[in-house]
Amino acid sequence: ISSWTPQGTHLESNRDDCTVSLVYAVHLMKQGSVSFDYQYLDSNVFFEFFIQNDQCQEMDQTGSEKWIKLTSNGEWGTHTVNLKSGTNILYWRTTGMLLGGKPVKPVLLKNIQIEGVAYTSECFPCRPGTFSKTPGSSSCDLCPRNTYSGKGASSCTPCSKTQYSQEGWSECKERPPCSEKDYFQIHTACDSDGKTQMLYRWVEPQVCVENVTGAVTLPPSGEKEDCPPCNPGFYMHNSSTCLPCPQGTYSDGTTECQRCPGGTEPSLGYEYKWWNILPRNMKTSCFNVGNSKCDEMNGWEVAGDHIRVGVGGSDNDYLILNLRVPGFKLPTSVDDASATEFGRITFIFETDCSADCELYFMIDVNRKSTNVVESWVGSKPRQAYTHTMTKNASVSYTWAFQRTNKASDVRQYVNDIAKIYSITVTNAMDGSASGCHACAMMSQQDGSSCVPCPAGHFINKDTNQCQECPPNTFLSGHHIYGKEACQPCGPGSKNNKEHSVCFNDCTFSHLDQNRTLTYDLSALSSVGSIMNGPSFTSKGTKYYHQFNISLCGAEGRKVAVCTDNVTDLSSKDLQNESADLNNFIKTFVCQSTIIPADGRGFRTSLSSQSISLADTFLGELISLTVFNIHDLFPESSWKVPDINFFFRSPQPTASCLNGRSTVVTLRCNPEKSARGELTVPSKCPAGTCNGCEFHFLWESSSACPLCTETDYHSIEGACKGGVQDTLYVWNEPKFCTKGVLLPNKTSAQCEVVSLWVKAGIGGGAFMAVLLVSLTCYFWKKNKRLEYKYSRLVMSANKDCELPAADSCALAEGEGEENEDDVVYSNTASLLGKLKAIASKADGDNSESVQLKSSQSERWVWG
Numbered sequence: 065i066s067s068w069t070p071q072g073t074h075l076e077s078n079r080d081d082c083t084v085s086l087v088y089a090v091h092l093m094k095q096g097s098v099s100f101d102y103q104y105l106d107s108n109v110f111f112e113f114f115i116q117n118d119q120c121q122e123m124d125q126t127g128s129e130k131w132i133k134l135t136s137n138g139e140w141g142t143h144t145v146n147l148k149s150g151t152n153i154l155y156w157r158t159t160g161m162l163l164g165g166k167p168v169k170p171v172l173l174k175n176i177q178i179e180g181v182a183y184t185s186e187c188f189p190c191r192p193g194t195f196s197k198t199p200g201s202s203s204c205d206l207c208p209r210n211t212y213s214g215k216g217a218s219s220c221t222p223c224s225k226t227q228y229s230q231e232g233w234s235e236c237k238e239r240p241p242c243s244e245k246d247y248f249q250i251h252t253a254c255d256s257d258g259k260t261q262m263l264y265r266w267v268e269p270q271v272c273v274e275n276v277t278g279a280v281t282l283p284p285s286g287e288k289e290d291c292p293p294c295n296p297g298f299y300m301h302n303s304s305t306c307l308p309c310p311q312g313t314y315s316d317g318t319t320e321c322q323r324c325p326g327g328t329e330p331s332l333g334y335e336y337k338w339w340n341i342l343p344r345n346m347k348t349s350c351f352n353v354g355n356s357k358c359d360e361m362n363g364w365e366v367a368g369d370h371i372r373v374g375v376g377g378s379d380n381d382y383l384i385l386n387l388r389v390p391g392f393k394l395p396t397s398v399d400d401a402s403a404t405e406f407g408r409i410t411f412i413f414e415t416d417c418s419a420d421c422e423l424y425f426m427i428d429v430n431r432k433s434t435n436v437v438e439s440w441v442g443s444k445p446r447q448a449y450t451h452t453m454t455k456n457a458s459v460s461y462t463w464a465f466q467r468t469n470k471a472s473d474v475r476q477y478v479n480d481i482a483k484i485y486s487i488t489v490t491n492a493m494d495g496s497a498s499g500c501h502a503c504a505m506m507s508q509q510d511g512s513s514c515v516p517c518p519a520g521h522f523i524n525k526d527t528n529q530c531q532e533c534p535p536n537t538f539l540s541g542h543h544i545y546g547k548e549a550c551q552p553c554g555p556g557s558k559n560n561k562e563h564s565v566c567f568n569d570c571t572f573s574h575l576d577q578n579r580t581l582t583y584d585l586s587a588l589s590s591v592g593s594i595m596n597g598p599s600f601t602s603k604g605t606k607y608y609h610q611f612n613i614s615l616c617g618a619e620g621r622k623v624a625v626c627t628d629n630v631t632d633l634s635s636k637d638l639q640n641e642s643a644d645l646n647n648f649i650k651t652f653v654c655q656s657t658i659i660p661a662d663g664r665g666f667r668t669s670l671s672s673q674s675i676s677l678a679d680t681f682l683g684e685l686i687s688l689t690v691f692n693i694h695d696l697f698p699e700s701s702w703k704v705p706d707i708n709f710f711f712r713s714p715q716p717t718a719s720c721l722n723g724r725s726t727v728v729t730l731r732c733n734p735e736k737s738a739r740g741e742l743t744v745p746s747k748c749p750a751g752t753c754n755g756c757e758f759h760f761l762w763e764s765s766s767a768c769p770l771c772t773e774t775d776y777h778s779i780e781g782a783c784k785g786g787v788q789d790t791l792y793v794w795n796e797p798k799f800c801t802k803g804v805l806l807p808n809k810t811s812a813q814c815e816v817v818s819l820w821v822k823a824g825i826g827g828g829a830f831m832a833v834l835l836v837s838l839t840c841y842f843w844k845k846n847k848r849l850e851y852k853y854s855r856l857v858m859s860a861n862k863d864c865e866l867p868a869a870d871s872c873a874l875a876e877g878e879g880e881e882n883e884d885d886v887v888y889s890n891t892a893s894l895l896g897k898l899k900a901i902a903s904k905a906d907g908d909n910s911e912s913v914q915l916k917s918s919q920s921e922r923w924v925w926g
Contacts (some may be wrong), residue, residue, distance in 0.1 A: 068156075072232055073206070073469065075173040079469075081160040081601045083280040087156045087174070092147055098154060099144040104135050107628055110159045110659070111480055113143065125705050135427070136434035136462075140174075147180060161601065161657065161672065169469065188215030192234030205251070206232040209269060228271050241279035242272035245478040248375040248615075250365050253341050254291035258303035262286035268361070277670030292338035292368055293317045295672035297496030306340075314497035327528050329514050330497030333407075333561060333576070339366040339488040343453035344390050345494075350374065352381045363465075372467045378417075379469060379477045385398060385463040385484070391493040396514040397504040397523055397530070398544055400456070402746015404564050407453045407491040409461060414446040419468045428460040440718050446485070449716065450869045502545045504530045508629060520563030522549045533563045548606070554683025554710070560620050567620030567683050574705055574769075581769035583707065584802055587738040588766055589617035591624050594742035595658065596749055608658045609750055611677075613742070613744035613760065614651075615709060620681070626674035628653035652711050653678035653726045653758070655751075657893065676759050678711030678726045685710070688727070696745035696759045704768060704799050720756035722774065728760045732768035732796055733814055740764025783814035810861070854864050863868045 066077050102347035104111050111132045115123040118595070134324045135141040144554035160168040190196050197205075197216040205215050212229050223229050223236035235642045252261045260551040266272075274281060294306035296315040301307045309321035312408055316331050317338070319673045324330055342364075345837065350358035358377030364385045373383045390726035392407040394400055415423055422441045437451055442875035463484065467477040489495065503514035504521075506526040517523065517530035522544045524531045533539060535551035538559050540551050553559055553566035560567060570585040592615065597608035627648040655677055659670040688695050688703045700706060707730040714723040733740070743761045744751040750756045781789040792799075826917045 068173075071172075072466075074172045076158065076160040076619070077111075077171040077173075079170050081168070081605060083159040088153065088157040090147075090154065090181060091151050092176055093176075093723060094149050094180050094486045096147045096149075096178065096901055097144055098152075098176070098178045100172050100176040101140045101142050102132065102135070103140055103172040104132050106820040107672050108161045108168045110161070110241045110672070111170060111171050112155075112157050113145065114155050114157070114299075115145070115147065116153040117153065118153070120153075120163075123148070123152075124700075131164045134435075136428070139434075142893075147645050159605070159659075161607065161659070162603065169359045192217075193217060193232040195220050198819070210236075211580055212236050226273070228774050230445075237275045241276050242266075244279075245475050246270070246272045248365070248478075249367075251340065251367050253305040255662055256304055256498050259288040260291045267377075267475075279599075283910045285522055285588050291340050293339050293483045296335040296498030307881055308496035310562075316498055324497075325502035327502055329502035329503045331490075331499050331501045332393060332495040332497055333492045334487065334489040335391075335625050336488075339368060339371045339804050342366055342371075343387075347386050348374075349386075350376050350381050351384060352376075352378060364484075365462075367483075370485045372481050374485045375478055376467075378477060379467045379472060381466070383465045383482075387487065387489075389459045389489060389492050391458050392453060392491045393493045394491055395501060395503060397517045398521040399516060399521075403667075404454060404539075405452050407489060408450055409453075409487070409489045410450040411487045412446065412448045412485040413444075413483060415440060415442070415444045415465075415480075415482045417443050417477070418475045419466070419480060419909055421465065421467045421477070421480045421482070422469075423482050424462075424464040426462040426465075427795070428462065430457050432460060432462070434460070438717060451715070501543065502528065504528060517544060520559075520561070522547060522876055526857060527873075533559070535559070536603075539564050539567050540680075554681065556684025557681060565620035565681075567582060567681055568614040568616040568709070573820050574685055574686055575703060576705060578920070579703075579774070582803075583767070583769055584768055585616055585707075588730070588740070588762065588764060592742050592762065594741070594760070596742065596744050596751065598660075599750070606660060608660065610656045610671075611653065611742075611751060611758075611760065612656075613762075615762075622651045624652055624654050625650050626656040626671075626676075628656075628672050628674045649674050649676050651676040651679055651713075652681060653728070653760075676713050677717075677724050679713045679715070680711065682712055683709070695729075696747055696753070697731075697732065697761045698732050700733075702732050702734070702797075702799060702845055706731050707767060713726075722756070724756050724758065726758040728759070728762055730767040731736070731761060731766070732799060732836045733763040733766060734765050734767050735802070737765050738764060738766045738801075740766065755777055765801050768801045770921050771800035772804055773805075777801045786813055786900065790815040791907040804855075813904070 066078035066080055068077055068084060068086045069284070070076075077088065087614050094363075095299065102111075112130055114130050117123060129145050132143055156171075156173060158171050159223060187200065190213075192215050192288060193207055194204035194209060195213050196203075197218060205773075207229075208219035210223045210227075210229055210486045212223065212233050212235050213220045214234065216668075226239055227236035228239050229236045243611050244628050245326060247264050247266050250265060254260055263285050266282065291304070294300055294315075297315060298306040298308050298317055299319070299321050306317075309315050312330060313321035313323050334343070334345075340800050342348065348364040350361040350363040352358050358381045360395050361376060362374045362375070363381075363383035364371050366907060371385070376383055380836045389407075389575045394403055394406060410634040411425075413423070415421060415466075419440065421443075422439055422854075423444075424436055424439045426434045426436050438449065447527055461474075465491055467480045502523055504517045504523045506513065506515045515530075518532075521530040521532050521541065523529070523546070525546050531547075534547075536553045536558050537550035538553060540549050543549055550563065556572055557566040557568050559565070572583040572585065574583075592613045593610060594613075595608045595610040598606045600606055601612040610626075612624040612626055614622060625648055653676075654671075655675050656671050659672075688708055709728040709730070711726040711728070712723060712727075716723055719877060740763050743763070745759050745761075747753065748759065751760065756789050771794075776792050776794050779791045783790065788811065790810045790812070792809070794806065
């Protein structure tokens, strides 16, 4: 069952993702206060303190009173809240969030003091392990080591020689035989002869017994060896002491310090790779919240070519190593105002553990609060880690190693160790120089001094003069020597004025099928957000992941903000009150874990575990294969290519050794609004499938290309009243936005019948008239011929003056039906008739007519 657990000198909260409360009811005779000391190390735990009255109504409290600040490793914080007279019910409540399966670090409480209560009517006896010399004391003292006491003791009883006890014990235990876990090795400092030696010492205070069966003895001391050389930037003052090189000089640690040649200046910093003594700006300590016996011990011990954790007093001690940097000083030729990197720390380490050991790397900027940058659990092979400082400030770097977070009276993991082989800090203000680097010169004359270069300039190797970086490049940040210091911007990006960063100005062009597609993404320049989920922890706590995305514009500034705080999403006042409690990150893409108000009965929503997913903009492309990224979204149904924005966070983590990468895919969707909608892959509802690559799809009408003249067509109307209208309409479906406007309706004069139609109608009418005229003429002519023929026949029958025919008889075998068959000859053509008319003489009164019968032909002359 999860609960607050007494640990002798303090109370400890749960280590799982349950919600547990410590409740204390007190009645105040007058206004008073409550104060308590606490340790709150883990941001994966939400720690709140609130007060209710006897009606179970929560008292008014500011955000800073209710939500407790984080403390640094080994430090106790104090929290004080005023109380009203009457009944006050005090609640200390913790809620863990086990999103990665890693147990949380418990909250510790001690020294709870309440003022304003009535005087007590009785005294309480001291608990076992404590004593009080004077009757009526306000508190009891802990029994020292190797003593014990029972309940209500006024003094402590010493243990026998064969027994031992720790501070505050109520009984003594038998001393165990000594083993290899009870001693440790150290390297002596260099002596006057330049020699060092390995020695072995018992862990203090010594608990084990040497002179019993099965006990081990201390190994003999090692042979004296030559001391390691001085660290780079130092020189050997005498055979046993290393001193930093004077200002303006340098040394690799094996030679005397010498001045830098012309055109160069010393490269200031720390480079610690030999560990004979602890450097002057480093210190080490041991801390255990429930046991003060390690307070005087060294947390880390030098060991020649590395520094390693000490033995400590118990397995759950924090063994602490600290390095203080007062500030950073950029090289003379680097412009401070446009610098993106002021310094960096790189250390090489390894851990070898048999239990759940953990190594923390923490940073305290300007002595405000210590934050864990990265941690490593269990054994880790030898590896390097680098952290970059993006602003100039005093910094304290801290390494803390804990063999196990479970308290035990028996030493089990004393051989679990962490080693640091080297620590390098660049541009340290009070550092010494291990070498020299080139600087810009005012002139090429000997003796000319170094001068600063304007923003965006590098040092030309040939002339040692400042020269501006070419277009679409940015200065790498480490150095500005040589043109190679100007790194090319990624595709689809350009440099800012200072050449300090590359960014996209919310525009993009792409050649697609011989057509240039131009995009205006300014509607997407403000920060976009998506909250996916809900998800649930193993204990049923509901949580969401919120992502904030700064896509383009802002001259490359990172404007997406994620906050580690306790935030009432509906109350700006509470946000303002707790602003001093907030730890936030500002980047291109970030993620926060949100626990809603109903997730565990909180009155407010909680935000924590903020991380940066994108510190650097890499470029903007259509293809994903350039950066070796796989597409996790289904293919678009719209016939417009997607645009991919590539980001990266180079800072390595325990699970992402190469840092994190993010791809934001813009997809044209005319059915969406200009701001559009953000989604994550259905296969990876958390936005990532492996925790290192994040994918987002941003569908928007703003992701469609700008409209051009090819995206619409015209429709001509009918000619009415001599006027014809022309309408312009978009091609359907429409895949463009903004750009050219659709032309207005136009009107033009028109004729009902065109000239060619008129000509055709005129020609047709003429031909029709001609045909009708000819038809009438020949019809009339034919009637005249019929009339003349009839008269001819009648005249011939009457006068019998026609010449005799060749044959008037019918051919044999002909039917009688043909005896009166008299027909005209085959119809003559129009041309033939015209010729016949033309050949007729004016005075000729006779015409020749061809007669045709079925058997013979006759010509009749008249």
